[in-house]
Amino acid sequence: MPCQSNQELDVLIRKVSPYTKHGKVADYIPALGKANPSDLSIAIHYPDGMCISAGNIEKKITLQSISKVISLALVLLDRGPDYVFDSVGMEPTGDPFNSIAKLESVSPNRPLNPMINAGALVVTHMIKGNSVEQRLQRLLSFVQKLAGDSTISYCEEVARSEFETAYLNRSLCYFLKQHQVIDENVEQLMDLYTKQCAIQMNCLNLARIGQVFAMDGIDLKLGKRVIPHDIARICKTFMVTCGMYNASGEFAIKIGIPAKSGVSGGIMGAVPGKFGIGIFGPSLDEKGNSIAGIKLLEMLSKEYNLSMF
Numbered sequence: 001m002p003c004q005s006n007q008e009l010d011v012l013i014r015k016v017s018p019y020t021k022h023g024k025v026a027d028y029i030p031a032l033g034k035a036n037p038s039d040l041s042i043a044i045h046y047p048d049g050m051c052i053s054a055g056n057i058e059k060k061i062t063l064q065s066i067s068k069v070i071s072l073a074l075v076l077l078d079r080g081p082d083y084v085f086d087s088v089g090m091e092p093t094g095d096p097f098n099s100i101a102k103l104e105s106v107s108p109n110r111p112l113n114p115m116i117n118a119g120a121l122v123v124t125h126m127i128k129g130n131s132v133e134q135r136l137q138r139l140l141s142f143v144q145k146l147a148g149d150s151t152i153s154y155c156e157e158v159a160r161s162e163f164e165t166a167y168l169n170r171s172l173c174y175f176l177k178q179h180q181v182i183d184e185n186v187e188q189l190m191d192l193y194t195k196q197c198a199i200q201m202n203c204l205n206l207a208r209i210g211q212v213f214a215m216d217g218i219d220l221k222l223g224k225r226v227i228p229h230d231i232a233r234i235c236k237t238f239m240v241t242c243g244m245y246n247a248s249g250e251f252a253i254k255i256g257i258p259a260k261s262g263v264s265g266g267i268m269g270a271v272p273g274k275f276g277i278g279i280f281g282p283s284l285d286e287k288g289n290s291i292a293g294i295k296l297l298e299m300l301s302k303e304y305n306l307s308m309f
């Protein structure tokens with residue numbers, strides 16, 4: 001079913017697009033610095049397969065931190081919650097996503113949650129397979145299944161650009177290795193992690209994955225469960241408590257939708273029992289969230305009473 005462009009969403013986009021001028025695109029990953037700051041698009045995917053959109057939803061974006069929810073779901077499926085949460089906590093940090101501070105100050109020295117970089121690196125470390133290629137393929141197949149799109153792959157340019165400049169993430173890895181939280185070659189883990197973050201899709205794919213989480217792991221279009229209920233619930237809870245980094249509290253109060261953002265400017269939303277949302281707006285606020293994307297979600301949530309609280 002093709003995605004229908006929608007007038008009401010179009011009006012919302014036009015209202016919030018001036019906000020794109022207040023933020024800036026991420027450039028600490030050089031390839032992301034090429035994004036057009038005034039881009040803004042949204043897709044909403046319903047469980048029956050219907051889809052509405054506004055803006056250029058064909059444009060492909062890299063998942064960046066949004067991938068953390070999906071790798072977490074895969075690793076929970078593979079290894080079970082007890083194994084995973086032995087090495088990664090369940091608490092928000094209140095710190096920026098790439099902070100190293102609490103790794104040192106909180107005992108034991110394990111990351112506080114899987115949505116910060118340190119926690120996500122541990123989760124990626126847990127993806128099963130005999131080589132980076134095999135582990136990436138397993139993750140990609142899982143992403144393709146959730147999005148219902150077997151063409152999804154990763155962007156080599158963005159992956160390479162992050163791999164060549166990820167000094168802070170390497171520091172996190174070495175810290176974790178020193179404390180025996182991971183036992184993998186750091187370059188190998190960075191290779192897999194940067195490719196994971198560079199998995200590329202459009203807003204419609206993103207909305208469809210959001211919809212699977214919104215429906216607690218059931219893909220109604222396929223007529224089957226693709227993520228076990230308890231795992232979808234864990235992922236959604238992390239989206240509420242840590243999904244928007246250290247802006248998650250304010251986001252929960254003002255918007256109240258489980259969501260995960262990435263520094264590419266993507267946001268994946270999962271409105272429980274209703275629909276999934278995919279947003280792309282690469283101009284970011286100071287915490288690394290899409291500045292206009294958040295405004296868009298705020299207006300949408302108010303207008304259609306979408307807060308889960």
Ligand SMILES: NC(=O)CC[C@H](N)C(=O)O
Nearest residue numbers: 064065097117197262263
């Ligand atoms: N917040 C993000 O989207 C961060 C993801 C990015 N790949 C990083 O590790 O820095």
